[in-house]
Amino acid sequence: MQQSNLLFGKEQLAEETWTALRDCTPVMLGVVPFGITCGIMGLTAKMSGVETISMSVFVFAGASQFIGITMLGAGITGSGMIILTTLLVNMRHLIMGSSLSPYMIELPFPLQAILSFFLTDEAYALTISRIHKAKYSVLYQLTVSTMLYLVWILATAAGVVLGSYISDPLTWGLDFAMPATFLVLLIPLLANRISLIVFGAAAVVSVLAALNLPGKWYIIIACLTASLIGGLLEGDSKHAQ
Structure with missing residues (x-):
């Protein structure tokens, strides 16, 4: 098992950061239409702009957010039912977390907690692909995860702002960008x-x-x-x- 090194020289720091940014840029472009849709759906479900953006900041789980917003829009306000439903949807994170645990287990607990919060399908796919191509890098995973997080928040905010002008951005066919990106990551493996x-x-x-x-x-x-x-x-x- 390859363990990550938390001590990076300047050259390695720049290389890992640049590699992470290069790899996650196409994925970030695929995330944007979903974030915009999330913002629009929040307004449609009678949530305020602040509530919708706050959900992306503190929950950061695309599928769970869509389901939660849909349930709220349908008049389901019981927190227990919403939490249970979203937990079932996100059970796949147990498998993804288990897959990365050999590489993350030696990291400081606060860093493990941060990376666990940031763990998404996209961040996992990029990190696993990087492990197969080279080795595990905590800096790579953190950079990819942070960028996806920021883009998701900004895209949600854009959806809130553009909500009155765009009814459903996924009708443009941009939703195919995400599965296409995953296929590009999968095929070389x-x-x-x-x-x-x-x-x-x-x-x-x-x-x-x-x-x-x-x-x-x-x-x-x-x-x-x-x-x-x-x-x-x-x-x-x-x-x-």
Whole structure:
């Protein structure tokens, strides 16, 4: 297991920061329309601009925010129901956190807490891709996560400001930017038989689950299935060696 080094020289600091900014720029562009939509949805649900932006500042969870805003707009004000629903949606974070735990476990607890709050699908994908290409870098993860956080807040604020002019920015087809970005990050990692099998299994299971199960359960089921198959195949491969 590769541990991160918290001590960076000036050259390494500049290199890691630049690499993080370069890698996350396309992802940030894909985040913008979703942030704008979040701002518009908040106003539609009778939330104030301050409340909508504050949700992005203190919650910072796109899917959970959309669901929470939708529930508020539907007249569901019970905090317990909203919290339970958003927790179910975000169960995939348990898997992402477990995947990164070997690299983050030696970090100071305050830094672990900050990175955990900043953990999103996009930040995770970029960080894992970086680990496979080079090694784990806490500076890389922190830079990527911070930039995505700031862009999400600014995009939400833009949605609040533009709410009276744009009814739904996702009708422009910009929502395809995010899955396209994830595919770009994923394809270079499919370098061997095991990764291809895991990818295929996850794809099939997620589509079948999405067609037959409500909500976001397909994400959790696909993640668990892929993890199980990947673990079994990796174990067999090590025994064979």
